[in-house]
Amino acid sequence: MSANLTTKYIQVQGVEQTFKTNKGPFVALRDINLTVAKGEFVALIGHSGCGKSTLLNLLAGLTTPTQGSLICANREIAGPGPDRGVVFQNHSLLPWLTCFENVYLAVERVFGQTRETGIRAESKTQLRERTDAALAMVGLTPAAQKRPGEISGGMKQRVGIARALSMEPNVLLLDEPFGALDALTRAKLQDELLQIVAKTHSTVVMVTHDVDEAVLLADRIVMMTNGPAATIGEILAVELPRPRDRIELAEDSRYVHYRKAVIDFLYTRQAHVEKQAA
Numbered sequence: 001m002s003a004n005l006t007t008k009y010i011q012v013q014g015v016e017q018t019f020k021t022n023k024g025p026f027v028a029l030r031d032i033n034l035t036v037a038k039g040e041f042v043a044l045i046g047h048s049g050c051g052k053s054t055l056l057n058l059l060a061g062l063t064t065p066t067q068g069s070l071i072c073a074n075r076e077i078a079g080p081g082p083d084r085g086v087v088f089q090n091h092s093l094l095p096w097l098t099c100f101e102n103v104y105l106a107v108e109r110v111f112g113q114t115r116e117t118g119i120r121a122e123s124k125t126q127l128r129e130r131t132d133a134a135l136a137m138v139g140l141t142p143a144a145q146k147r148p149g150e151i152s153g154g155m156k157q158r159v160g161i162a163r164a165l166s167m168e169p170n171v172l173l174l175d176e177p178f179g180a181l182d183a184l185t186r187a188k189l190q191d192e193l194l195q196i197v198a199k200t201h202s203t204v205v206m207v208t209h210d211v212d213e214a215v216l217l218a219d220r221i222v223m224m225t226n227g228p229a230a231t232i233g234e235i236l237a238v239e240l241p242r243p244r245d246r247i248e249l250a251e252d253s254r255y256v257h258y259r260k261a262v263i264d265f266l267y268t269r270q271a272h273v274e275k276q277a278a
Contacts, residue, residue: 009203010036010059010171015068017054027229028054032068034222034232041197041204043214045262046224046233052207056175059205060086073170082110085164089176091156093148099155100144103163104131110167134166135159137196154185161193165200172197174206178213187246190216194244211266215258216246223265233269236261 015032018025029051036042044052057063058070061079070077072084080086093102107130111122122130135144138158143151148159157177164172178186190213197204208214214221218238225233238258240249249255 007037008035009038009040009073010034010205011069011071012055012059013069013071015055015058015065015070017051017058017063018066028227029231030229031231034235036203036205038203039201041206041217041219043218043221044205044207044224045209045211045214045221045266046230047226047266048209049227049230050224051227051230052224053175056086056173056205056207059171060084060173062086082167083169084171084173085167085169086173087157087160087164087175087177089179091148091160093156093159095148098145098147099135099140099151099159099162100131102148102159103134103166104128106163107131107134107166130166134162137165137199138162138192152185154181154189157181157189158192161196165196165202170203172202172204174204176207176209179209186213191246193217194242198243211259211262214262215240215255216244216249221258221262223262234265 012032012034015029016027017029018027020026032055034042044055046052054063058065059072059077061077061081061084077084093099094105097105104127107127111130112127113121132141132144135141138161140155140158140162143155148156151159160177178189181189194217196202204217206217215238221236221238222232223234223236224230236258240252240254240258
């Protein structure tokens with residue numbers, strides 16, 4: 001595990017999230033306490049409706065918690081910011097722009113104007129170089145001038161990842177970015193993500209439904225209890241050396257152990273809790 005787990009880079013403290021509905025208040029999350037170290041890869045996993053995406057949206061600053069606080073790099077998360085790049089399952093690309101232009105928009109937004117820290121705006125040449133570098137990182141240089149309608153689903157997700165990385169965020173937030181892809185494309189992008197994270201040393205929080213994906217990618221797996229009023233049920237440290245190779249890990253006894261532990265929590269223990277509550 002490459003991250004220093006003594007460094008509390010992200011802190012989620014006593015977070016609760018309640019939504020108003022026609023049937024009254026709905027408690028999506030309760031008593032969420034979590035720390036993420038700088039450079040750590042954390043996977044959030046659980047059944048549908050357990051609040052994984054709700055927690056990710058809170059970290060992104062897209063919503064505000066009903067109770068509790070969220071801190072990143074010693075600053076309270078009070079809204080979206082370029083320090084946190086987000087990639088959704090839906091790539092959210094602008095269809096009338098090329099791949100290059102979709103990424104360039106983000107680059108221009110972050111680096112094309114003088115920032116609060118006093119860092120001067122970069123030139124258009126520098127902005128284009130940043131855009132080219134981000135596309136090259138995800139292997140999309142040949143498709144730079146194509147529009148989203150002209151490329152595959154996997155390539156669209158690569159553009160989304162490139163757009164997030166182009167802002168040089170301190171934290172990469174991924175909400176099931178490979179969930180809608182076929183198995184082979186998904187595996188390829190998982191391997192590419194491993195390489196990108198190794199290169200950028202990004203802090204990553206990723207929502208997934210896929211047990212194998214969580215074990216392959218993460219340093220720790222945060223297992224959520226079933227909703228409503230979901231909370232963190234257990235956190236599993238995945239002590240597998242990096243770089244990781246999916247073929248070698250398939251027969252690794254430690255990989256099998258971690259995989260079994262997650263499956264046991266999700267499909268045995270949570271099912272037992274639901275049966276008792278019925």
